[in-house]
Amino acid sequence: MRTVFANLSAELKQYLVITANYWAFTLTDGALRMLVVLYFHQLGYSALEVAFLFLFYEFFGVVTNLLGGWLGALLGLNRTMNIGLLMQVIALLMLAVPNDFLIIPWVMFAQALSGIAKDLNKMSAKSAIKLFVSDERPGTLYKWVAILTGSKNTLKGVGFFLGGALLTLIGFRNSLLLMAAMLFIVWCISLLLLKKDLGRIKRKVKFKELFSKSASVNILSVARLFLFASRDVWFVVALPVYLSDTFGWNGWTVGGLLALWIIFYGGIQSLAPYFTGKQAGRIPDGKSAVLWAAGLAAAPLLVVLSLHFESHLFIAGLFLFGGLFAINSSLHSYLIVSYAQREGVSLDIGFYYMANALGRLIGTLLSGWIFINLGLTACLLVSTLFIAIAGGISLFLPRHALRTRRD
Template structure:
């Protein structure tokens, strides 16, 4: 949030802002792939601590005077940040598989939902702080405070995480990175399109549209996206209740298809609402204004997307092998990062050349592809 709003304020184009995140997402792809292999060889505690340390360095790199913040320099700092973030996420989510037995699938689903939901709720707090700190203490001041807070957590982690959790009994071979089951491959492909569908309109196009077209302040944009992410995280944590776990049902490939299909309708309806010319004249009087349509549409999209994301996060751990679990999880989040990379670049490019509606239509297409891929996923057993 700091980078998007600060560099938009400096006059960067939407595509230029998207390019600042190119290495962040690109190195996320590489990190998840290689990080899963490192986790199996070194242990998940070590990959976690490496990630925390790199994130502190990445934040401090951006505190240099503004005249030194060239595009290549910022891209390098964002690359380190992307490596750090994905080392942490891969390590944390892989650990859950090892803390729940194979016959405790309901418990595994509940833990995955809680971790994923709380992580995204805290991400939402970060969106709010990004906008608020930029307005309050400026770009450099915000980065310094963030680096200090994270350094304290890193030192605590170095002291506390001592066990070699997730370290494979036999040395993981590098070629095993691509040796995946059909279920893991299909789920990874669906994940790529799922997150590409979100980021193609959420990362660059939406914040810039709210700021440039609707006149929202940085604090307003940051606050709104913060509340969206927090609500999104809350729904993720409740996904087991929404999908029927209490009645003895666990999500499977059919669940992933249905929820992705439902989600694909939402950006299409928003796009049609923004472009009233494609609708019958008699319907236009019932359309809300641009702001209510975007706010309401994004809230609905976030709720349904949260269930989709939580389902996927559970399914990958269910399909993953216990021995070397980080290899399968790393491969899966590599696809996640690839989707974010494609979505981020398309978000800036499509918005600059066309408009927000084009981003929403591409989002619909991506979600339809995610739903079709989910048809090939196995049906899961019930508790």
């Protein structure tokens, strides 16, 4: 195994180190979310109180993605990734204190650290890929981005299962200590193997460069905001409550379905290049984003229709949406890496993922309000509207007739 690793190219070695970091972090991130939800529910916290525990986690995602790109260019992506890993270790240890200290402000602060850590890690991983692949190999770039993005979401779903299993087998505190120890080892290895000054700009980086000057990046960022708001406006709050109230499912059944959905979603993301024409040598562009958004816009309407039939049709509709959304998401992830400037790549990608986080936050807030006042059907109709807006904005993205070899 060591010999095989030694024979790999320097770029591929760095890609594997970054991917391993990202996988380890994602596994703990998914497990931590499930641990917090289940454990604090056992302690008697209401659903609203549990939701508030994640408020700072989502909010700081917006702030971190905006500032994280600037930090990546200033310090280097290796440092921002390692800072993210270490912050997650600290967040896990903060939650491993005795129950008397687990008051809401303390837990919210720990979740805020975890949210900052997650987005530093994600921004660093996505930005670094741009530096390892030549601009003349867009097919390879698309494949690497799709694998990294898809595997992350698959492992997040696995993390949901892991969190529930660890809570049952060894308890909340021991689970956190185990994950902190594992991630600390990963952090130590990353310090040794990750290339120094990765993505760092030699010149002084001005604070105003946080905001992208690229029209393509700005347009794609707004489209991304509406795309992710279209998912979370019904998925985050409305769907779990609907499944529990309408079908009478318990928390384990609802959590299991959502975990399977995320694993399926991540698997389709990894295969997205094959769905969008890689075998024929086609590379996605603005036109691709419009066409796939048009296909996705029909999915929430089909889910609305399925509400009037058996539950298995409704669930099939959820997975149809998940598959189409995964392709749209993976396609967007490729486009941002493609559009980003090689020098200061983290600035463009950080700005883009700030829009992504803002879309998640808006979708989450709307999900609860619309569902309480108007129901799941209204959430799904708003989802279709948001997807249509994302597709309309994508009309202004660059188009090309680029073809590449089947690499």
